[in-house]
Amino acid sequence: MASAEIGVIGLGVMGANLALNIADHGFDVAVYNRTEERTREFAAGAGELSSKIIPTGSLEEFVAAIRPPRPVIIMIKAGDPVDQQIAALKPLLENNDIIIDAGNANFRDTMRRFEELKDTGLTFIGMGVSGGEEGARFGPSIMVGGTEASWNRVSDVINAISAKFNDEPCAAWLGENGAGHFVKTIHNGIEYADMQMIAEIYGIMRDGMDMKAPEMAGVFDAWNSGPLDSFLVEITSKVLATGDDKTGKPLVDVILDAAGQKGTGRWSAIESQQMAVPASAIEAAVGARSLSAMTGLRAEAEELLGRPDLGRFEVGGNAAALLEQALLAGKVAAYAQGFAVMAAASKEFGWNLPMPIIAKIWRAGCIIRSRFLDEISEAFTKTPDVANLVMTPEFSRIVKETDTALRTVVAEAVRKGLPVPALSSAVAYFDQLRRARGTANLIQAQRDFFGAHGFERIDGKGENHGPWNMGN
Ligand SMILES: NC(=O)C1=CN([C@@H]2O[C@H](COP(=O)(O)OP(=O)(O)OC[C@H]3O[C@@H](n4cnc5c(N)ncnc54)[C@H](OP(=O)(O)O)[C@@H]3O)[C@@H](O)[C@H]2O)C=CC1
Numbered sequence: 094m095a096s097a098e099i100g101v102i103g104l105g106v107m108g109a110n111l112a113l114n115i116a117d118h119g120f121d122v123a124v125y126n127r128t129e130e131r132t133r134e135f136a137a138g139a140g141e142l143s144s145k146i147i148p149t150g151s152l153e154e155f156v157a158a159i160r161p162p163r164p165v166i167i168m169i170k171a172g173d174p175v176d177q178q179i180a181a182l183k184p185l186l187e188n189n190d191i192i193i194d195a196g197n198a199n200f201r202d203t204m205r206r207f208e209e210l211k212d213t214g215l216t217f218i219g220m221g222v223s224g225g226e227e228g229a230r231f232g233p234s235i236m237v238g239g240t241e242a243s244w245n246r247v248s249d250v251i252n253a254i255s256a257k258f259n260d261e262p263c264a265a266w267l268g269e270n271g272a273g274h275f276v277k278t279i280h281n282g283i284e285y286a287d288m289q290m291i292a293e294i295y296g297i298m299r300d301g302m303d304m305k306a307p308e309m310a311g312v313f314d315a316w317n318s319g320p321l322d323s324f325l326v327e328i329t330s331k332v333l334a335t336g337d338d339k340t341g342k343p344l345v346d347v348i349l350d351a352a353g354q355k356g357t358g359r360w361s362a363i364e365s366q367q368m369a370v371p372a373s374a375i376e377a378a379v380g381a382r383s384l385s386a387m388t389g390l391r392a393e394a395e396e397l398l399g400r401p402d403l404g405r406f407e408v409g410g411n412a413a414a415l416l417e418q419a420l421l422a423g424k425v426a427a428y429a430q431g432f433a434v435m436a437a438a439s440k441e442f443g444w445n446l447p448m449p450i451i452a453k454i455w456r457a458g459c460i461i462r463s464r465f466l467d468e469i470s471e472a473f474t475k476t477p478d479v480a481n482l483v484m485t486p487e488f489s490r491i492v493k494e495t496d497t498a499l500r501t502v503v504a505e506a507v508r509k510g511l512p513v514p515a516l517s518s519a520v521a522y523f524d525q526l527r528r529a530r531g532t533a534n535l536i537q538a539q540r541d542f543f544g545a546h547g548f549e550r551i552d553g554k555g556e557n558h559g560p561w562n563m564g565n
């Protein structure tokens with residue numbers, strides 16, 4: 094008997110919690126997982142929600158359990174598995190059924206899938222979901238891409254299960270085809286930059302100020318009541334306060350310093366380059382994760398080159414306050430870059446991405462949720478067409494107020510041999526951005542010299558060439 098209102102395929106961390114969240118909001122949900130054992134375990138652990146959950150052992154049974162037109166959420170490993178899953182599902186579905194890929198898909202795959210399914214009678218939605226395990230269970234931030242009509246058909250359930258900020262759902266339709274997954278990708282790119290900058294500040298405290306993890310936990314905890322108030326700062330404090338049962342040391346001290354990455358940060362950097370919109374903080378964060386994973390090379394390099402031991406990180410006065418300001422400044426650069434990349438993609442793909450709404454739906458539920466996003470949403474609401482976040486009155490004020498702190502922290506870290514790739518990229522970004530006459534005049538001259546590429550003069554339009562003397 095088809096009684097479920099919606100189905101979820103994939104009962105890993107995210108799918109299982111999303112299914113429980115859906116059931117918790119009163120919807121009957123059919124579930125299926127490739128490995129049936131996981132479905133059995135999930136159903137057995139569903140407790141009082143089990144009456145709303147229909148576990149199924151085959152795709153046929155799964156499809157038959159959902160009332161047409163069927164919304165089917167796929168929440169499995171991104172990439173080829175999604176194509177395989179769609180191929181297996183397609184012959185079983187009927188006209189008007191909706192396939193919703195909720196994993197971290199590359200938006201280019203989403204656009205392809207959208208096209209492939211366009212004339213089949215089925216509808217495809219690419220839906221970015223953020224919030225990790227807890228978000229999926231109790232309210233994630235949800236970024237939807239597809240036709241507006243398809244969004245209207247699923248918005249009740251998606252709004253219901255999403256996080257709420259001031260009672261507003263942190264879910265929205267953001268545009269056609271790949272829009273939702275693109276925005277989720279940039280969300281993750283910003284997440285990478287945010288995390289990297291926090292890690293750089295942690296590195297300064299640990300290696301430059303000789304602070305121990307519990308002491309740092311207190312500093313991050315205090316920062317969480319100020320302008321840096323955010324989920325990532327909050328969990329950083331909690332992580333730093335956690336001990337290791339085995340050694341009695343802070344757990345963070347016994348974790349291998351090699352960061353994993355599943356692709357979304359890298360895609361953000363690649364897409365920013367494709368669109369010629371600088372996202373140097375995100376790139377620095379991706380690069381730093383890659384270099385972190387080269388543990389053998391780093392050990393050899395330390396041996397060969399020596400690790401600079403240039404003394405303590407000294408900024409005079411209140412170092413914690415300066416670090417807090419520097420982190421805030423770095424965040425502004427990362428978010429300004431992420432939003433600028435989205436603005437360019439919006440034009441290129443004709444999505445008309447609503448920046449104030451994107452900032453709004455990131456205010457709760459997602460990994461980068463913060464007080465800061467409320468300020469961004471306000472800034473974009475007041476000045477929706479601004480070219481760059483830092484050009485808004487609110488954020489230009491923050492850039493000016495935090496400038497000395499960012500510059501001081503980066504300069505002192507560089508002087509003392511403490512790596513700060515993302516924070517230093519922020520200084521360079523701001524310094525280049527606010528310099529009306531830069532140095533690319535020389536690059537233009539060089540290009541013209543070796544390749545006759547031409548240049549424009551400051552005192553007139555049109556292409557010019559220099560009288561370069563190639564012979565000498
Ligand atoms: N974890 C997180 O914080 C977040 C994850 N995501 C995204 O959500 C998606 C799911 O992630 P998560 O729940 O963490 O992953 P898990 O590793 O916990 O679970 C993976 C799921 O994918 C299924 N799967 C893997 N390969 C295939 C395949 N070839 N065919 C069918 N099913 C397959 C697994 O089934 P089986 O049990 O049979 O192996 C399992 O249900 C990913 O795209 C991820 O990037 C998005 C936001 C946050």
Ligand SMILES: O=C(CO)[C@H](O)[C@H](O)COP(=O)(O)O
Pocket residue numbers: 197222223224225281284353354355356357358460
């Ligand atoms: O989407 C997420 C959070 O928003 C996932 O946790 C994702 O896996 C994070 O990316 P990575 O694994 O590359 O750190």
